[in-house]
Amino acid sequence: xxxxxxxxxxxxxxxxxxxxxxxxxxxxxTGIQAFIKDSINKSIFDIANEEPQLPFFSAxxxxxxxxxxxxxxVASVAGTRWYTLKAGSSSITxxxxxxxxxxxxxxxxxxxxxxxxxxxxxxxxxTLADWKRYYRxxxxxxxxxxxxxxxxxxxxxxxxxDHRKFGLSPIPDKVYNVHFYAFTKPTSLAAxxxxxxxxxxxxxxxxxxxxxxxxQFKENIQQAAFALDEYxxxxxxxKSNLINPTPKYMxxxxxxx
Amino acid sequence: xxxxxxxxxxxxGGLNKSTNSSALLKTPGVATKxxxxxxxxxxxxxxxxxxxxxxxxxxxxxxxxxxxxVYADGVIAVAGNxxxxxxxxxxxxxxxxxASVASSGDNYSAFTGRSELALTSVDQCEFAIFEGAxxxxxxxxxxxxxxxxxxxxxxxxxxxxVTTRTFFASQITISGDTTAKFCTIHDKHLVVAxxxxxxxxxYYSSTNDIxxxxxxxxxxxxLEDKVVGLKSFRNExxxxxxxxxxxxxxxxxxxxIAVVPVTKNVGCLDGKTIQEIAGxxxxxxxxxxxxVAGTSRIGDVELGTISQAIQPIVxxxxxxxxxxxxxxxxxxxxxxxxxxxxxxxxxxxxAKGVIGTLRSNGFEWSETLGIAxxxxxxxxxxxxxxKVYHGDRDGKIYNHNTGNSFNGTNIEAEYQSPDYxxxxxxxxxxxxxxxxxxxxxxxxxxxxxxxFDYDSLxxxxxxxxxxxxxxxxxxxxxxxxxxxxxxxxxxxxxxQILTGSGHSNFFKVFSNDANAxxxxxxxxxxxxxxxxx
Numbered sequence: 001x002x003x004x005x006x007x008x009x010x011x012x013x014x015x016x017x018x019x020x021x022x023x024x025x026x027x028x029x030t031g032i033q034a035f036i037k038d039s040i041n042k043s044i045f046d047i048a049n050e051e052p053q054l055p056f057f058s059a060x061x062x063x064x065x066x067x068x069x070x071x072x073x074v075a076s077v078a079g080t081r082w083y084t085l086k087a088g089s090s091s092i093t094x095x096x097x098x099x100x101x102x103x104x105x106x107x108x109x110x111x112x113x114x115x116x117x118x119x120x121x122x123x124x125x126x127t128l129a130d131w132k133r134y135y136r137x138x139x140x141x142x143x144x145x146x147x148x149x150x151x152x153x154x155x156x157x158x159x160x161x162d163h164r165k166f167g168l169s170p171i172p173d174k175v176y177n178v179h180f181y182a183f184t185k186p187t188s189l190a191a192x193x194x195x196x197x198x199x200x201x202x203x204x205x206x207x208x209x210x211x212x213x214x215x216q217f218k219e220n221i222q223q224a225a226f227a228l229d230e231y232x233x234x235x236x237x238x239k240s241n242l243i244n245p246t247p248k249y250m251x252x253x254x255x256x257x
Numbered sequence: 258x259x260x261x262x263x264x265x266x267x268x269x270g271g272l273n274k275s276t277n278s279s280a281l282l283k284t285p286g287v288a289t290k291x292x293x294x295x296x297x298x299x300x301x302x303x304x305x306x307x308x309x310x311x312x313x314x315x316x317x318x319x320x321x322x323x324x325x326x327v328y329a330d331g332v333i334a335v336a337g338n339x340x341x342x343x344x345x346x347x348x349x350x351x352x353x354x355x356a357s358v359a360s361s362g363d364n365y366s367a368f369t370g371r372s373e374l375a376l377t378s379v380d381q382c383e384f385a386i387f388e389g390a391x392x393x394x395x396x397x398x399x400x401x402x403x404x405x406x407x408x409x410x411x412x413x414x415x416x417x418x419v420t421t422r423t424f425f426a427s428q429i430t431i432s433g434d435t436t437a438k439f440c441t442i443h444d445k446h447l448v449v450a451x452x453x454x455x456x457x458x459x460y461y462s463s464t465n466d467i468x469x470x471x472x473x474x475x476x477x478x479x480l481e482d483k484v485v486g487l488k489s490f491r492n493e494x495x496x497x498x499x500x501x502x503x504x505x506x507x508x509x510x511x512x513x514i515a516v517v518p519v520t521k522n523v524g525c526l527d528g529k530t531i532q533e534i535a536g537x538x539x540x541x542x543x544x545x546x547x548x549v550a551g552t553s554r555i556g557d558v559e560l561g562t563i564s565q566a567i568q569p570i571v572x573x574x575x576x577x578x579x580x581x582x583x584x585x586x587x588x589x590x591x592x593x594x595x596x597x598x599x600x601x602x603x604x605x606x607x608a609k610g611v612i613g614t615l616r617s618n619g620f621e622w623s624e625t626l627g628i629a630x631x632x633x634x635x636x637x638x639x640x641x642x643x644k645v646y647h648g649d650r651d652g653k654i655y656n657h658n659t660g661n662s663f664n665g666t667n668i669e670a671e672y673q674s675p676d677y678x679x680x681x682x683x684x685x686x687x688x689x690x691x692x693x694x695x696x697x698x699x700x701x702x703x704x705x706x707x708x709f710d711y712d713s714l715x716x717x718x719x720x721x722x723x724x725x726x727x728x729x730x731x732x733x734x735x736x737x738x739x740x741x742x743x744x745x746x747x748x749x750x751x752x753q754i755l756t757g758s759g760h761s762n763f764f765k766v767f768s769n770d771a772n773a774x775x776x777x778x779x780x781x782x783x784x785x786x787x788x789x790x
Contacts, residue, residue, distance in 0.1 A: 013756075016687070016758075017687055017688070017689065017755075017756050017757075017758075018687070018717065018756055018757055018758060019717040019718065019719040019720075019756050019757045020756070021717075029717070030714070030715045030716060030717055031715055031716045031717050032717060032758060033717045217788070217790065218685060218687075218787040218788045218790070219787070219788025219789065219790070220787060220788065
């Protein structure tokens with residue numbers, strides 16, 4: 001069962017020997033209760049800020065567009081370099097919180113009118129500095145000629161300086177589907193029944209961080225330090241479990257002559 | 258975790274309604290609410306006893322009880338416009354207001370066969386007993402209506418069977434049609450006052466002849482203020498007027514008899530509030546309860562009222578005094594003065610009263626709610642047992658201060674402490690637990706309420722807690738098999754875990770049940786300081 005905002009708040013209230021809330025008076029919380037409610041949201045943001053690519057912040061399920069595992073797909077337009085990462089987002093406040101820039105994939109598969117042989121390849125991430133240094137001038141000059149012949153099959157993906165868009169280099173000569181993996185920003189909990197996105201077993205990361213704030217509020221520095229230490233330990237464990245659970249291999253790509 | 262800090266307080270001092278919240282921080286033992294509690298002999302706060310019906314027969318259907326008097330091992334009750342007597346209230350009451358009773362007395366059958374002596378629109382009554390040489394003394398009854406002459410009654414014969422006794426009854430003629438509202442016996446004289454046409458005049462009877470106002474030693478004195486009450490005190494008669502108090506001296510010496518003013522600045526709100534307790538007369542003045550001993554010493558610093566702690570309550574009473582009916586009684590075995598007040602139309606449930614317990618440092622007060630007592634009396638039986646009765650406006654008479662309920666209705670009692678700041682109002686405190694020292698007189702289960710920061714809406718307030726049942730302990734020599742709990746503590750400390758934090762908090766112990774009384778002796782609180790937000 002998912003953990004609700006009320007559950008978490010009351011867990012911390014009980015730990016601190018404070019008056020618990022009910023679903024009826026949750027919206028009327030005052031004093032320390034209101035502070036704890038605020039601190040829970042702050043703690044969730046802290047977790048997201050520290051590790052935005054935790055799997056529960058994923059923008060969607062992977063593999064929706066089989067066999068591609070990305071959870072976001074953007075179709076390129078011939079002659080257009082820049083694309084908003086999150087369709088319909090009006091500002092950075094509603095954009096994705098994080099994008100896996102090392103995992104952009106370009107393909108003509110499933111593109112209307114395309115037949116075999118399909119284009120299907122990964123896009124290498126190119127820093128903005130390198131792109132400006134080696135490609136921008138020539139590509140812009142080609143683009144200015146105004147014909148699709150001057151465009152090409154993208155090889156690199158670049159990130160716009162405002163973090164809102166990705167760019168393709170070279171500028172696409174036709175429609176491609178670009179698949180990538182994105183993570184959303186956490187939403188503040190508001191109603192008593194709102195559930196956290198974390199699995200219940202990791203709710204102690206939130207409560208530890210919340211206690212850290214509450215003990216600071218109560219000027220209990222020693223307890224705040226204990227809570228912070230617990231938070232760090234729990235966070236480390238959670239990251240270890242969720243981000244790096246797969247076997248690790250060492251590879252050596254040196255060529256022997 | 259910050260170290261827990263202890264805080265303990267002994268609950269003493271009684272109700273205090275006239276001290277501001279900051280000053281109350283320095284007097285944690287007093288109560289800001291103390292309703293249906295009394296200050297006990299030990300000074301702690303004890304939930305009061307209730308009352309039980311006196312027998313199962315009403316003296317005069319549902320007619321108002323206008324007066325009661327413990328007399329002849331029974332009770333005289335004025336109900337409606339008639340006067341009755343009963344020893345136990347179990348069978349038909351004996352009507353006493355009879356006409357044409359023989360001057361030598363009637364036997365039972367003659368007395369009961371006499372015609373009724375009609376009394377007109379009787380209001381709250383006053384009684385005076387002239388002990389004389391008879392078995393139970395002679396009783397004089399006047400009432401506040403001003404419609405009736407004083408009624409004199411006497412019963413002789415000590416046999417428990419009332420039908421073997423002799424009865425005397427008559428009306429006393431003061432002078433023509435003069436009536437009286439107030440009466441008292443003072444130094445061999447009956448003194449009456451309150452005739453509507455001569456409200457400033459007191460009349461005193463002949464010496465040792467209380468039903469004659471024309472013989473030797475009789476007379477009258479007109480004062481400059483309207484009389485509201487009379488009380489004999491030591492060798493003087495205190496005459497309480499609306500705005501002044503006088504005392505009558507030397508009533509037995511025609512040449513030196515004199516009325517001396519005690520004060521012309523303080524009057525009495527109602528003569529029904531006058532009682533003698535602990536060597537003083539206590540009465541309700543417009544500015545509070547006062548003692549005559551205090552007010553008679555002009556210039557003495559003790560001239561002030563004795564009820565400053567409950568001044569707001571007194572102010573409310575004084576403001577509405579014209580609409581209220583008062584009654585008062587002294588419970589000698591508790592050193593208590595009890596005064597009840599309510600309007601004629603008020604129900605029992607909203608009727609109020611105050612209880613003043615005399616302690617070594619003066620009176621300590623509490624309130625009552627739910628006792629409608631327009632008539633109340635206390636007195637001793639021939640075996641020396643103090644009996645207290647009160648009557649209501651439904652014609653019922655009750656054994657006062659008895660039982661665990663108000664005749665079957667739950668007793669709604671509450672004690673509330675001042676806010677405790679634990680020595681520093683600026684520090685946030687998280688409460689861990691409280692230990693409440695109780696003295697149960699039977700199984701009881703009060704509830705506990707904690708409110709932080711003066712019950713601020715901005716502070717989370719915990720839910721009420723029903724405390725664990727407190728069993729009646731089995732004490733060697735008094736325990737009854739099956740009714741007490743072996744091993745239970747005589748004065749248990751009930752430990753209750755608390756939640757919540759605040760800069761200050763108060764505790765409220767309350768109950769609304771028919772369980773046995775209990776005393777709250779003190780509180781021990783364990784708290785943790787949590788910064789100075």
